Amino acid sequence: MTPREAMRESGSVLHTQQGARHFEIPLFSEVKMHDSRYFVQQRLGDQWVLIDRENAKPALLTDAQIGSLMSSGDFAVERVATGFKSAPIPPSPLLTSETNHRQNLRKHAYVEECRRLGDHLRRSRSILKPVIAEVASRRGEKAPGFTTVLSWLDEAEQFGQHFGTAAYSDRHYLKGGRGTRLPNWQENAVESGIEAWLSVSRMPKNMAYAKVCEAVREFDETFGASMDKSALPSKLVASDGGLLPPSKRTFERRCEAVDRYTRDYYKRGPHFATNNNRTYSTRPQPARPYEDVEVDHCTLDVIVIDGKRGCIFGRPDLVVFRDRATAMIAGFSIGFEAPSYTSFLEGLRHATYPKSTESLAGVSSNWPCYGRIENLWVDNAFHFIGNNISEAGRELGINIERLPRRAPWMKGALERLFRTMGVGLIHLLPGTTLENVLARRDYETLGTASLTLPELEGVITKWICDVYHQRMTKGLGVIRGHGDVPFRVWNELAAKCPAALPPNQDLFTSLAGDTDYRTIQRDGIVWDYIKYECPELSALLTDSRHGLRREGRSSTKYKVVRDPYRLAEISLVNHHAGKIISVPATAAHQEYASSITLHQHRVILARAGEQVRGNVDINTLMRVRAELADLVTRLLAKRPKTIEKKLARYLQKEAAYRLASKIITVPGTSASDFLGSDLPFVETSLHLASALPAQPPAMAPSTERQGSEAADAKSIFGSPDPVSSGKSSDEVDDLAEFKKRKAWSVSDGRDF
Numbered sequence: 001m002t003p004r005e006a007m008r009e010s011g012s013v014l015h016t017q018q019g020a021r022h023f024e025i026p027l028f029s030e031v032k033m034h035d036s037r038y039f040v041q042q043r044l045g046d047q048w049v050l051i052d053r054e055n056a057k058p059a060l061l062t063d064a065q066i067g068s069l070m071s072s073g074d075f076a077v078e079r080v081a082t083g084f085k086s087a088p089i090p091p092s093p094l095l096t097s098e099t100n101h102r103q104n105l106r107k108h109a110y111v112e113e114c115r116r117l118g119d120h121l122r123r124s125r126s127i128l129k130p131v132i133a134e135v136a137s138r139r140g141e142k143a144p145g146f147t148t149v150l151s152w153l154d155e156a157e158q159f160g161q162h163f164g165t166a167a168y169s170d171r172h173y174l175k176g177g178r179g180t181r182l183p184n185w186q187e188n189a190v191e192s193g194i195e196a197w198l199s200v201s202r203m204p205k206n207m208a209y210a211k212v213c214e215a216v217r218e219f220d221e222t223f224g225a226s227m228d229k230s231a232l233p234s235k236l237v238a239s240d241g242g243l244l245p246p247s248k249r250t251f252e253r254r255c256e257a258v259d260r261y262t263r264d265y266y267k268r269g270p271h272f273a274t275n276n277n278r279t280y281s282t283r284p285q286p287a288r289p290y291e292d293v294e295v296d297h298c299t300l301d302v303i304v305i306d307g308k309r310g311c312i313f314g315r316p317d318l319v320v321f322r323d324r325a326t327a328m329i330a331g332f333s334i335g336f337e338a339p340s341y342t343s344f345l346e347g348l349r350h351a352t353y354p355k356s357t358e359s360l361a362g363v364s365s366n367w368p369c370y371g372r373i374e375n376l377w378v379d380n381a382f383h384f385i386g387n388n389i390s391e392a393g394r395e396l397g398i399n400i401e402r403l404p405r406r407a408p409w410m411k412g413a414l415e416r417l418f419r420t421m422g423v424g425l426i427h428l429l430p431g432t433t434l435e436n437v438l439a440r441r442d443y444e445t446l447g448t449a450s451l452t453l454p455e456l457e458g459v460i461t462k463w464i465c466d467v468y469h470q471r472m473t474k475g476l477g478v479i480r481g482h483g484d485v486p487f488r489v490w491n492e493l494a495a496k497c498p499a500a501l502p503p504n505q506d507l508f509t510s511l512a513g514d515t516d517y518r519t520i521q522r523d524g525i526v527w528d529y530i531k532y533e534c535p536e537l538s539a540l541l542t543d544s545r546h547g548l549r550r551e552g553r554s555s556t557k558y559k560v561v562r563d564p565y566r567l568a569e570i571s572l573v574n575h576h577a578g579k580i581i582s583v584p585a586t587a588a589h590q591e592y593a594s595s596i597t598l599h600q601h602r603v604i605l606a607r608a609g610e611q612v613r614g615n616v617d618i619n620t621l622m623r624v625r626a627e628l629a630d631l632v633t634r635l636l637a638k639r640p641k642t643i644e645k646k647l648a649r650y651l652q653k654e655a656a657y658r659l660a661s662k663i664i665t666v667p668g669t670s671a672s673d674f675l676g677s678d679l680p681f682v683e684t685s686l687h688l689a690s691a692l693p694a695q696p697p698a699m700a701p702s703t704e705r706q707g708s709e710a711a712d713a714k715s716i717f718g719s720p721d722p723v724s725s726g727k728s729s730d731e732v733d734d735l736a737e738f739k740k741r742k743a744w745s746v747s748d749g750r751d752f
Helices: 003-013 063-071 098-115 125-139 146-168 184-199 205-226 248-256 260-267 270-276 341-352 387-396 408-424 453-466 486-496 505-512 535-541 587-593 598-614 618-636 639-658 682-690 701-717 734-742
Strands: 030-033 036-044 047-052 058-062 075-079 292-299 312-314 317-323 329-335 375-378 399-402 514-519 525-527 530-532 557-563 566-574 579-584
Touching (some): 063 075, 184 260, 205 248, 260 270, 292 408, 317 408, 329 341, 329 453, 387 399, 408 453, 514 525, 525 557, 525 566, 535 579, 566 587
Parallel strands (some): 292 375
Antiparallel strands (some): 030 036, 036 047, 047 058, 292 317, 317 329, 514 557, 525 530
């Protein structure tokens, strides 16, 4: 009795739910459930007992559960037990080509004609051969063999119910040997050659094949003497008795058989192999605007200059925020410093607040994007993953989500935006550098750099509002890929989802502000050569708690904060009263500061310094400084005598404070013009002066040199008038001669 017949015999005693039908599955049939293989052992009540082939664990399933699994593709009968010789499982009907399907229909015609015999069907030549001949005659072809038709009958019995005509498909993939035909020593040599070929990124196959030949030679030298080479095929032994390596073509086929991921892994690196051989998945769209926003940056291929001062700022960096739900550009910022936390916050501010009407001048369409961002997706750039970004997320209530490393496809739409903007806009502007030097070498007239920052911002704003927001985007639509217009999708979703109020501007200033401590002068606050002044500073200067240096106190320093993108105004923290004072730039600096960023300002200052230094003749300046140094040296040669005279005057002044003085009248002058004092050391001084020789002694060479230098100094500055006594200035005491000319008198009655 066959398993099917046994199943039918036992079906009458099965207990099933009233009105429910059970499946007819022959016992010992093979089934596949959830990528595991089972065989049907028996039926118990209303459940089937399935035994796992790997671990012999049972599984109990009802007919309803089996039907549900089959409808989802998680349960399939692969082989039905028939009592005959089991044939290999056929391939899936989805793998059947048109040619194979026509062949299967031909086989099925013979099987169906044999089945028409019904109860008279026997596996007998006398019964089946006439039927086979009749079908072949009707089809006009040569009749297949008797045993061949019997194998078709077995396949139809085992697989026809579940595979249809695909049960007759040829199993050509099972033909041939599955292992290698090379001897072990050749196989090992080929593996060493493949390893050498993969280990070096640009190694050619002929060089790696040399490694194979060398490995065979080394094996022959080591073990060849112990081998019976006479028993080996002639294709493995050379005429000189040495072992032969496999052919070069065999080695090349083995190299080509290495899978692409392995080749890329060893030759290009693991990240390239992963990215080059992976598949991509499409994520669902968020339900509301600003639920998920992605941010990235790129360096624009254009040179920007300062139109008023002629400074070249270089290639700017663009930071873009893109809303995933609507494909709208939420905001952007342009900076010239390397992409930084400051440029990130400026773009975030632009995305959070409504766009000003001044920035939309000349734009036909509106830019309605603003609101609080819920989830911000950033890559692993340093300025996006630092502590400052995390702090900004906490302060602004934004959940910062980091994308995997080296996974640009996770924000592929934003990467595509940069490409579209570069080709469709930036590369058309004057001063463009194109994408690389190879692209530039084919163009001779790209235009000189003449684009200013306001012009670039205006061009990008108009392109975003009037072009990018108004055209079809494939990532939108009822089904992603169908396409829709970002501006229309935004209007539709924004009407359903109101936006929360944005944070206070002071919060952005505190997060992105450049902080310093400055004193307040009468002309205001100077910060990087820009002056800031307002009436509130005057009131602060009059505060009793404010320290002034002229009052013997140190000048009070106040915390000042400025926005790197808005230098026209700074914020001063009045820590005395706990208030914040907004201090604008003075009228002389207002126009400049309102049209410049901090980075541009520093570039302009550096450029201005270079221009000033370029107009100075350094050699002439250094020569004049050397001459002044020589002059100072000559003047310092008189210093010892000058010190003596200063000391005499100091002592005279101290003595005059301690002695009584009287006033005498001199004819022709007022008594109040003369002051007498007792100087007991004056006479001694005169005696010392008169005791000096009339002619000075011969000077040493160094003294003569000092005298000549003093003469040179007199020629430069002019010499004083000679004294009235006719003596040299070295022999006459200045104080005594001055007293004679002024007719001073001392208390002891001695006149000079």
